Every structure is written in structure tokens, then in C-alpha cells.
Amino acid sequence: MNSTKNTKPEGNVVEASELTKKFGESAAVDAVNMQVPYGTIFGFVGPSGCGKTTTVRLLTGVYAPTSGQVRVLGKNPVAFSKEDREKIGYLIQHFVLYPELTVWENLNFAASFYGVNPFRRGHLRKLLDFVELRKDSNKRASQLSGGMQRRLSLAATLVHNPPLLFLDEPTTGIDPILRQKFWDYFKELQKQGHTLFITTQYVGEAAYCDLVGVMYQGKLLMVETPENLRRKAFGGDVISVRTTEGIRYDNRQRIEKLPFVRGKVKILSDQEIDVITDEASTAMPLLVEDLNAQRLNIESIEQKSVPFDDVFVKLIEQEKVRDV
Amino acid sequence: MFKFFTRIFSFLNKELAEIFRQPALIVLLVLGPFLLMFLFGLGYPDENRTLRTIFVLEDQNVPPQELKLFTESINPTIAETQIEQNKANALARLARNQADLVIVVPAHAVETIQSNQKATFLIYHNEVDPFQIAYIYSIGNIYVNEVNRRILESATEQGQGSAGDLQTSLEDAIAKTQAIRQTIPPGDSGTATQVDDLLKSLNDVHDKLRQFRSMSSAVLVNPFTSDISGITPKQFGPTDFFAPAVIVLLMQHLSITLASLSIVRERRSGIMELFRVSPLTAFEILLGKFLTYLFFELILAAIISALIVGVLGIPMFGNWWHYGLAVFILLFTSLGLGFLISLISETDTQAVQYSMLLLLASIFFSGFLLDLRLMWKPIGVLAWSLPATYGIRMLQDIMLRGAPIPLLIFSGLALIGIAIFVIDWLLLRKRIEVQYSST
Numbered sequence: 001m002n003s004t005k006n007t008k009p010e011g012n013v014v015e016a017s018e019l020t021k022k023f024g025e026s027a028a029v030d031a032v033n034m035q036v037p038y039g040t041i042f043g044f045v046g047p048s049g050c051g052k053t054t055t056v057r058l059l060t061g062v063y064a065p066t067s068g069q070v071r072v073l074g075k076n077p078v079a080f081s082k083e084d085r086e087k088i089g090y091l092i093q094h095f096v097l098y099p100e101l102t103v104w105e106n107l108n109f110a111a112s113f114y115g116v117n118p119f120r121r122g123h124l125r126k127l128l129d130f131v132e133l134r135k136d137s138n139k140r141a142s143q144l145s146g147g148m149q150r151r152l153s154l155a156a157t158l159v160h161n162p163p164l165l166f167l168d169e170p171t172t173g174i175d176p177i178l179r180q181k182f183w184d185y186f187k188e189l190q191k192q193g194h195t196l197f198i199t200t201q202y203v204g205e206a207a208y209c210d211l212v213g214v215m216y217q218g219k220l221l222m223v224e225t226p227e228n229l230r231r232k233a234f235g236g237d238v239i240s241v242r243t244t245e246g247i248r249y250d251n252r253q254r255i256e257k258l259p260f261v262r263g264k265v266k267i268l269s270d271q272e273i274d275v276i277t278d279e280a281s282t283a284m285p286l287l288v289e290d291l292n293a294q295r296l297n298i299e300s301i302e303q304k305s306v307p308f309d310d311v312f313v314k315l316i317e318q319e320k321v322r323d324v
Numbered sequence: 325m326f327k328f329f330t331r332i333f334s335f336l337n338k339e340l341a342e343i344f345r346q347p348a349l350i351v352l353l354v355l356g357p358f359l360l361m362f363l364f365g366l367g368y369p370d371e372n373r374t375l376r377t378i379f380v381l382e383d384q385n386v387p388p389q390e391l392k393l394f395t396e397s398i399n400p401t402i403a404e405t406q407i408e409q410n411k412a413n414a415l416a417r418l419a420r421n422q423a424d425l426v427i428v429v430p431a432h433a434v435e436t437i438q439s440n441q442k443a444t445f446l447i448y449h450n451e452v453d454p455f456q457i458a459y460i461y462s463i464g465n466i467y468v469n470e471v472n473r474r475i476l477e478s479a480t481e482q483g484q485g486s487a488g489d490l491q492t493s494l495e496d497a498i499a500k501t502q503a504i505r506q507t508i509p510p511g512d513s514g515t516a517t518q519v520d521d522l523l524k525s526l527n528d529v530h531d532k533l534r535q536f537r538s539m540s541s542a543v544l545v546n547p548f549t550s551d552i553s554g555i556t557p558k559q560f561g562p563t564d565f566f567a568p569a570v571i572v573l574l575m576q577h578l579s580i581t582l583a584s585l586s587i588v589r590e591r592r593s594g595i596m597e598l599f600r601v602s603p604l605t606a607f608e609i610l611l612g613k614f615l616t617y618l619f620f621e622l623i624l625a626a627i628i629s630a631l632i633v634g635v636l637g638i639p640m641f642g643n644w645w646h647y648g649l650a651v652f653i654l655l656f657t658s659l660g661l662g663f664l665i666s667l668i669s670e671t672d673t674q675a676v677q678y679s680m681l682l683l684l685a686s687i688f689f690s691g692f693l694l695d696l697r698l699m700w701k702p703i704g705v706l707a708w709s710l711p712a713t714y715g716i717r718m719l720q721d722i723m724l725r726g727a728p729i730p731l732l733i734f735s736g737l738a739l740i741g742i743a744i745f746v747i748d749w750l751l752l753r754k755r756i757e758v759q760y761s762s763t
Contacts, residue, residue, distance in 0.1 A: 098595075116330070
């Protein structure tokens with residue numbers, strides 16, 4: 001598949017400031033601020049109904065904001081020209097192509113309405129290779145599995161080789177193996193120079209993104225790298241320690257008094273604790289030194305990669321506490 | 325500009341592929357109308373309906389067999405005649421649908437007429453269809469007029485016979501008067517003049533009697549007759565007459581149905597959101613769809629017309645180019661109406677209901693069933709807002725009268741078509757434009 005012809009510009013492809021969309025009195029998107037740099041994979045994570053799709057619609061110019069500002073590709077999406085629209089690929093949450101048409105016909109239709117050159121057979125074949133649908137090109141869309149339909153939709157989104165892709169829950173409803181494959185596609189697209197704005201309700205997918213926006217009840221709680229998200233959720237890096245003998249109360253108190261340790265030590269068992277530190281890489285040698293000084297025999301010590309599900313739950317809990 | 329055409333023609337491939345994916349639909353669309361017309365032609369031969377008739381003879385003086393022969397010689401539509409003596413029995417049989425008509429022959433008709441009164445044939449039917457009732461009225465009138473005519477003819481012939489005797493007596497009187505005239509002395513000029521006047525009067529009466537006798541009784545009774553001729557190239561049967569209207573109704577309905585489902589389905593599937601984000605404009609979508617369906621339906625109309633004219637032998641006296649132009653503008657306007665339905669409907673079911681309503685309106689108000697000239701003028705506005713009304717007028721003129729395309733009708737339909745296209749465009753633009761509304 002061809003890489004996007006546009007050289008990667010500096011700055012942000014998406015900039016939103018106090019972006020708000022209300023339906024009646026209820027705000028589906030509430031004062032969202034964010035910047036998405038060119039060439040990144042921006043994950044937009046949040047539970048179903050939290051305002052992800054509405055945000056995408058605001059960014060693609062489907063909806064006009066109730067208040068606030070938004071710039072995509074340096075322009076207000078509401079005033080996009082045809083040329084601007086040709087630079088955008090939009091994957092809708094559910095399958096919207098034509099079930100009675102074949103894979104090839106659907107892709108060819110999408111290419112036509114984006115005004116792609118009629119001599120495009122080679123290009124379409126490469127796209128079908130990319131999404132691994134080449135051998136199914138004569139199958140009707142109605143005969144495809146859910147995953148294949150998503151791949152066809154993705155191919156239709158890429159058909160005009162747009163530098164900016166908005167993918168609204170592209171992995172919803174498909175099995176974990178295929179989800180992994182989709183993320184491989186996305187990484188490949190990023191390598192080719194595309195910017196991807198991906199919404200997902202699978203918070204674990206945040207790990208694949210360069211930047212993650214966490215959305216909850218219409219509010220964007222934060223935009224961070226995946227690692228920083230973990231830190232924010234738990235107040236720092238988590239180091240997991242396992243010893244050969246029991247860790248006593250006085251041992252734990254001493255650890256908690258170390259300058260690089262934050263908060264209380266979490267007891268997982270008699271011989272296992274989680275310690276939250278500012279920066280795991282610098283804290284770990286110092287922690288080992290202290291544990292040795294306390295004559296505790298270390299069986300294992302490692303930076304704990306907390307599942308994003310836990311990170312997300314923690315962040316939401318913090319948000320609820322803040323609201324209260 | 326190149327991309328503009330690429331985008332427009334994207335719909336050509338897509339829509340045609342969707343249609344041709346349903347071969348059964350194509351067969352139905354082509355063969356359906358043809359078979360309908362074929363069956364219609366078979367079902368309605370160009371013959372009048374015969375009426376099974378019961379005569380009620382309460383007057384025993386009329387010989388039943390003579391009445392039967394007399395009646396069937398008068399009007400062949402009064403057939404399978406039966407005789408009943410009792411009126412109540414006859415009416416009961418009429419109610420049981422064992423007869424179509426009961427004619428009660430007036431009892432003592434001769435005496436009634438001789439007493440300077442009219443004798444009345446009582447005619448009963450059991451119809452509810454106003455057209456059939458009108459038909460029976462007309463048959464009843466024809467029957468009674470024919471009876472009256474035959475009686476008058478018979479009376480006239482009798483009069484002419486009597487006039488022969490009178491003529492002989494008159495000739496005798498003239499001869500005797502001439503003899504008297506010979507005996508009048510030459511000096512008696514007063515008497516001579518009186519006899520000459522008498523002779524002149526007698527001769528006048530004689531001439532008139534001779535003329536009366538020499539004339540046919542049929543001419544005397546019915547001196548005027550009528551001879552009606554159409555200036556159309558042919559006398560048309562019901563199938564011929566209805567064929568253009570059926571073509572129009574089918575093409576209009578097909579256009580409206582296809583177009584009305586087209587956009588509403590896309591709106592419901594969600595692809596409109598994709599169009600909204602893409603470089604496609606409302607004008608390109610609409611034009612693409614219009615051109616696709618026009619292309620498909622023109623081919624369909626050509627096949628159906630060729631089958632109807634070529635195989636069923638429906639007359640086509642006009643110019644095929646004019647016919648094509650009329651069908652084109654009919655399809656264009658009907659598609660516009662279909663897209664309008666598609667844009668105002670929220671569901672497929674709603675769109676189908678609107679299409680069916682339009683079909684019903686077209687059957688009742690387009691002149692398909694009833695002549696538009698019978699319509700109350702204000703309702704005529706509704707009639708002339710339907711493409712079928714214009715289409716039927718144009719196709720009947722072209723196919724049956726051999727006339728050129730009626731320009732006023734054509735222009736009227738074209739104007740409506742363009743206006744609807746503009747409305748469709750504005751509505752679609754509203755549908756795919758940015759949503760500012762906060763609700």
C-alpha cells in the first residue's frame with residue numbers, strides 16, 4: 001500500500017479548546033481540550049456512551065460545536081472544503097457499506113465517491129492485500145463475518161490514502177486475535193505517515209497508542225502517554241517485590257519512609273508487596289539496597305505493568321471522588 | 325471537474341450492481357407489465373356484455389315465443405330471454421343472480437294507448453356498479469325506442485294501406501268532378517270557377533296521398549339518423565385504449581418505488597454520515613442517482629414498449645422520438661417525486677406507503693379510470709400535480725392519435741420535474757450538511 005504523500009508536518013493535526021456539544025440541556029461533550037500531534041496514534045478511551053463518537057463527529061464536521069473551538073488540519077471542520085475532506089478517512093462504528101455488493105464493488109464505490117483515479121485496480125488490490133481480503137473480493141458483504149466487514153470498512157477508509165484517519169471503535173465486537181491484527185495494521189499505517197485518531201472502549205488497547213485521552217461522562221479527564229496514565233492512576237510507577245520470608249510491619253514502615261516512595265505500601269501477601277515510586281528505573285536499585293539493609297531476601301523485584309483496565313478503573317474512581 | 329464526474333458515476337456502478345444482483349426483480353419488471361397487458365387484452369375482448377333477461381308477461385294475450393323472437397331481433401345484448409308470469413318470482417330470481425334484467429311488459433298495452441295514455445315497460449336490475457347501471461339505462465332506452473319505432477312503422481304501413489283505398493275513392497271523385505265540369509254551360513263562369521278550385525284541391529290531396537304511399541315507413545317514422553366517425557386512425561378496443569395509461573402508471577410507480585427506497589435505506593444504514601464527511605456533495609449524490617435510474621428505466625421502458633407494441637399489437641401511430649421524449653420527462657419527474665418521498669420518510673415502510681398512496685391517487689385522478697373533463701375543476705389541480713396525468717395525455721396523443729408531443733403538457737411536466745429536483749437537492753443538502761442543531 002502506498003504511504004501518504006504528505007510529509008509529516010510539525011505541530012498538531014487536531015486542536016480543541018473548551019469543545020462542547022449539547023443535546024438539549026445535556027452535554028455529550030463537555031469543555032474538551034486536546035492536541036493531537038501529526039503522525040501519532042491517538043487513543044480515545046472511555047466507556048460506551050461517554051461521548052467518544054460525538055467528539056469524532058465534532059472533529060469530522062458532522063456536528064457543529066455548541067461552544068468552544070476546534071481546528072483539524074488547521075481548519076474549522078464545519079467549513080471544510082472538498083480538498084480538506086479528501087485528506088480525511090472516517091471509519092464509522094458500525095458497518096455502513098452495501099450488503100448486496102461484493103467486497104470489490106464496495107471498495108470501488110468508496111474509491112469513486114472520493115474521486116480516486118479510475119485506473120485504480122492495482123491500488124485496490126494492494127488495499128485488499130493489506131486487509132487480507134483479496135481472496136474474498138467477489139464475496140458479497142452480507143456473506144462476510146463481522147471481522148471481515150470491519151476490515152472491508154477499514155480498506156474503504158484508506159482507499160483515498162488520507163493523511164488523517166478517524167477510526168470510531170474499529171475493534172468493537174471482534175475477537176482478541178483479530179483485534180491484535182487491527183493494531184498491527186494501525187502501527188503499519190502510522191509508519192506510512194498517517195495520523196490515527198482511534199476511539200475504543202477496550203481500555204487495554206491504550207497500550208498501543210502514543211497518546212491516550214480518557215473520556216468519562218462527556219469530559220476528557222486527561223491526555224497522556226500510556227505510561228504516564230499508569231503513573232497518574234497510581235501516583236507513580238509500581239514496583240512489585242517478593243521476598244523469601246515474611247515482610248513485617250516495621251519493614252513496611254521503613255520502606256514507606258524512603259524519599260522516592262509515595263504513599264502506603266500495598267500488601268499482596270505476607271511475602272509480596274507493591275511499592276509506588278516516582279520513577280521505577282531510579283528507585284529500583286535504591287529499594288534493593290534498602291531491602292538488603294533490612295536483611296530481607298529478595299526473591300523477585302520488577303516494575304509492575306498494571307493492566308489498563310485497572311488504570312482506567314482507578315482514574316474513574318479518582319474522578320468520582322473529585323466530583324463528590 | 326474530472327473528480328466531479330468520477331463521483332457522479334460512482335452511483336451508476338453501485339446502483340446498477342444492486343439492481344442486477346436481483347435477476348428475479350429484472351424479470352418481474354420487464355415481463356410483469358407485458359403479462360398484465362396480455363391478460364387484460366384476453367380478459368376484456370371488444371364485445372358488449374349480454375344481459376340474461378326475464379320478461380314478465382301478465383297479459384295472457386301476448387304469445388311468449390313471438391315476444392322472445394321480437395326482443396332478440398331488436399337488441400342482441402338482451403339474450404337468454406326467459407318468460408315468467410309472475411313478477412315477484414322474476415324479481416326473486418334477479419336477486420339470486422339468475423338473471424341480469426327483469427322487463428315487465430305492460431298489461432293491456434293496446435287499451436292503455438288507445439285511451440291516450442303511455443304504456444310503461446318496468447325494467448329492474450341488481451347492479452351496484454355505476455357504469456353497469458348506466459349501461460342498463462342505455463340498453464333499456466334503446467329497447468323501448470326500438471319497440472316504439474317498430475310499432476310506429478307497423479302503424480304507418482297500415483296507414484299507407486288504408487291510404488290506397490282512399491286514393492282510389494279520390495280518383496273516382498276527381499273523375500266525377502271532371503264530368504260535372506263538362507256539364508257546366510260556358511256562361512256560368514262562377515260555377516265553373518268553383519268546380520275548378522275543387523278539382524285543384526282534390527288533385528293536391530291525391531298527390532300528397534301518392535307521395536305518402538310511395539315513402540318507406542322506416543323513413544317516415546325515423547326521418548333522421550346519425551353516422552358517427554372518429555378522426556383517429558383506428559377504432560380502439562379497451563386494451564388499445566388502456567395500454568398507454570398502463571405504461572405510464574407502471575413507469576411512474578416503478579420510478580417512485582425505486583427512488584423512494586434508495587435514499588431512505590442509505591439514511592438508515594448510516595452511510596449518509598460517511599458521505600457527509602467525504603467530498604461528495606448533495607448535488608453529486610442526487611445527480612448520480614438520477615442518471616443511474618433514468619438510464620436503467622429508459623432501457624426498461626424501451627423493452628416494455630417494444631413488447632407491448634410488437635407482440636401485443638397495441639397501435640403506435642405517432643413518432644417514436646416524441647414517445648421517447650415523453651417517457652423521459654415522465655421518468656425524470658417521477659424519480660424526483662420518489663426521491664422526495666425518500667427524503668421525507670423516516671423508514672422503508674413509510675416510503676412504501678407514500679408510494680402506494682401516489683399510485684392510488686394516480687389511478688383515480690390521472691384520467692386512467694375516469695375522463696378528466698368530468699372532474700370538478702378544483703380537484704383538477706390535484707390531478708395535474710401527478711406526473712401520470714401528463715404522461716397519459718402525452719402517450720395517448722402520440723400512440724393512439726398519431727399526434728406530435730403536446731408541447732404545453734410536456735413543458736408543464738418538465739417544469740414540475742425541475743422544481744421537484746431543486747426541492748430534492750435542497751432537502752438532501754439539509755440532510756447531509758453540518759448539524760448545528762443542539763437537539
